[in-house]
Amino acid sequence: MKRAAVIVSALSVPALLLPAFLLVSAPAVALDARFAAALKKLDPQTRLEQVCDLEAMSRISRDSNPYRPDRAKTDVLSHPKHTGDTVTGSGGAFRSKGKWYAFSFTCKGTPDHMNVVSFTYKIGAPIPESKWAALGLWR
Secondary structure: OOOOEEEEOHHHOOOOHHHEEEEEEEEEEEEEHHHHHHHOOOOOOHHHHHHHHHHHHHHHOOOOOOEEEEEEEEEOOOOEEEEEEEEEEEEEEEEOOOEEEEEEEEEEEEEOOOEEEEEEEEEEEEEEHHHHHHHHHOO
C-alpha cells in the first residue's frame, strides 16, 4: 500500500510553519526542492530544528506504535539545547489524530543542518487540551 505524500510550497508560507511540509518515502524523509531552498534561508539552528521536526513525524509514524503525527515541534514545553550539529530536548510535542503528546529527543544533523544523521526519541504523556492554548497548540 502506498502512502500519500503531502507537499505544499514552502516558499509561500512563513518559516515557523515549515514542519507541516512532509514528503515521506520509505524509509526516509525526502525534501521537496522548494522546501530545501527555503530551509537554506534559515539560520542554522532553526534549520536543524525544522529538519528534526520532520524526522520526528517520519520516525514516529513509521515505528511500531499507534501514533500517526501530522505536526511536530521540538520546542513546545521547553527550548531544546544545541551542541554543534546536535539538538536535544525534553519539551517537544507532536499531534496525532487530533491530540498532542509530549516527546523527548536527540537529533544529530549533517554539518549543513539540511538532513538528519541520527534521531532517537521517547514518547511522553498526552498534553491536556486545557493547556494547548497556553502552549501555542491547536486542534
